Amino acid sequence: MNSGDTAWVLVSAALVMLMTPGLAFFYGGMVRSRGVLNMLMMSLGSMGVVGVLWVLIGYSTAFGSDVGLGLLGSPTEFFGLSPLLSGEQLSDTVPTMAFAAFQAMFAILTVSLISGAVADRARFGPWLLFAGLWAVVVYFPVAHWVFAFDETDNAGAVLAQGGWIANRLAAVDFAGGTAVHINAGAAALALVLVLGKRADWPQETGKPHNLPLVVLGAGLLWFGWFGFNAGSALAADTTAAVVLMNTLVATGASMLGWLVVERIRDGHATTLGAASGIVAGLVAITPACSSVTPIGAIAIGAVTGPLCALAISLKYRFGYDDSLDVVGVHLVGGLAGTVLVGLFASSAAPEEVDGLFYGGGVDQLWRQVVGAIAVFVYSFVLSLLLAWLVRATTGFRIRPDDEKEGVDETQHAETAYHFGDGRGSASAFRAPDVARALERTHS
Template sequence: MNTAPAPMPAAYDSGDTAWLLAATAMVLLMTPGLAFFYGGMVRTKHILMMIKMSFAALAFGTLVWWAIGYSLAFGPDVGGAGLIGNLDHVFMHNIELNTLTGHIPTYVYSTFQMGFAIITVALISGSIADRATMKGWLVFVVLWLLIVYIPLAHWVFDQDGWIVKHLGALDFAGGLPVELNSGVAGLAVALVLRAPRDFARREERPNNIPLVVIGVGLLWFGWFGFNSGSALTDQGTASAAFINTQLGAASAMVTWPLVEKWRTGTVTTMGVVSAAVAGMVAITPACGEVDTLGAVITGLVVGAVCAFAITLKYRFDVDDTLDVVGVHGVGGLIGLIMVGLFATARISGKEGLFYGGGWGLLGKQLVAVVSVIAFSFILTWIIAKAVDLTVGFRAEDEYDSVPGTDRERAYDFQTAERLGALVSGKAVTSDDELVRQITKLLRAREESK
């Protein structure tokens, strides 16, 4: 016999729930957006591998979160130290349809936080684009979420986490467990999966810049849910996070191109869209803590700094292929520091250094930053090294120049192959080679006239 579900408690708020449902869908859309973003940035033969890495994170991250991740991140705190939750909610046990987190059904809140976990581990794939095996990546995703991300989520997002409760640092939407963490983890795996021999000399050309722009557009859309949804309400703080997200992205798109123009003499599409991402990264921890002026300053600063930061990988010979460290790591660091400088009581209830709050909040922000950097880097390096030594994480040195990591084709080159065979007697398997063959044919026709 069917029975009606238990009624919602009096604390239930339908408006807040409706907004978080929408925000959750927006956050989950960010990972497919990241797949397009990363896929367009690599060479043609690796585009499908990058897309598969993001979707693998989407699948395995979902199951890890459902099985044990939510319980460890948001279950009752173990020992009162704010380090990890318990196992009360393994497989979402003891959670009913009318169980609330604040004013919102726990099922909705858990799925919202699931989206954060998924995109965080997916971001790391950009640091090892072109040189990771899929089996190694799958094992890494599971271990890294359990060992690194989930404890950090408890530290920052859970009300009993030590960073938010005991330390008193501010992080509105995930600058520590998402942005800084992914950047630091990206550095660790990039060091384990060492750079190719020709890394510094190799020209990395995006295979499809319009696809990159589409990916950034989806990320931008999802970021409004990411940041504003973190308010867990449809009231004033959500609106502040919403406009600050837009201001941070737009402001970074002013200074990054200026630096690019000064350094190289040109402004590229890749630079413009990367600037938008950097701006949204930096404003993530600050969007619900600073006013609109603080958001603009944050965007202006991060645009200029990250435009320089992405070039440091060549100086230190670290193949952070798609600039996860330079954008997410550095951008997240800047945003967290900006909270200590520009937090204002009229938005967050606390004041940073420039609003009369003294050095206290800034000091707490720095302690949180150093703690997350040390925790994430050390454990990620150990996980990546263990995966590489057991199942294998780094692809063979030779793979990069011959077959590519894809066993399917992102683009149909049958016409190119036929034309190449017609022109030169051999198959053409890349668009660059096709252009060369056509140019050769046209030049020969001109010379014959």
């Protein structure tokens, strides 16, 4: 066991965990002030639900012995992760439990990403139910497709089969362009179609209530993403270093590209655009970070930033209310990053694959396209069915009056900001009837 590699994976797991609160701040700052707590709670709730499910069946489903055709791992093989307590090693250098913890953070973040699409109109309890069902039915199997590699002996013979995208299709997805971003973006699109539009959309879309909170969230995401991408090397080595550099420069290029689009289209560059461009670049470089040179990473960011900046306007053309542009950034950015591997991949990078622009022809390109389409279709169809199921059994959307009053008050009996004489600060954490009684006493 290599203590340096193990330490890097453990630190990377902590960095990825930080991305979920960062996402909560990023989303929370973009909604109206009466919905910020609900956005924070949707991410925090996902941490609880998905974290528990990962230990019970998630790791087994994603990384257990394949039950056939590279579609699914054995759901009970590592139940409770007890078989990993003895110090079983994933590789020559890293214990499997460290890898399991690292991948748990991926599962949590992926579910949290979906929540931004349905801001201001989803009930909290049904959201948690959907989050749990979606993790089990959609994310865990797709993680097996993409992240579970064949176990081989020294001669290269396959001892245990892994996921079909990673092994049979041989599409490159280093850290989750398909399993995380296309997966979450497709689910977000399905969810907004089932829940419908906000009552006042698009007439009153609502401006972000706290841009500094958005920038804080984007900064935490960028910081944590170094663990997300470079940690996927599972070693403190050259691959991790290349991936980290590619993550830096692709994100910077994407931000600049988004700002250029804003400057040309709107006459000014915005703080929200800079933060959104950062996230778009992070999304796009995720699948490609091990297969391109730093110049290729800059090219991917320069393409994806403007593409996502233009894609977010599609919701107005087609009439779907994607509140915080999960579809425009994560679905479109994930598709772009995954497909662009087939163009910009270079054998000089650690993945040692050549794309179309580096003399590899279309061989890698078609593999990337098939992998992206397969994950999109699977996630979109299953997400539609799960959203309809939750809506039919428990109800999913808040009542019109509650939407008007604000999802924070009606779902959590709290408000994020208190003004005036401060009487609300004492009552905000009590049951609504007690709060009203206290206010009458003060009056």
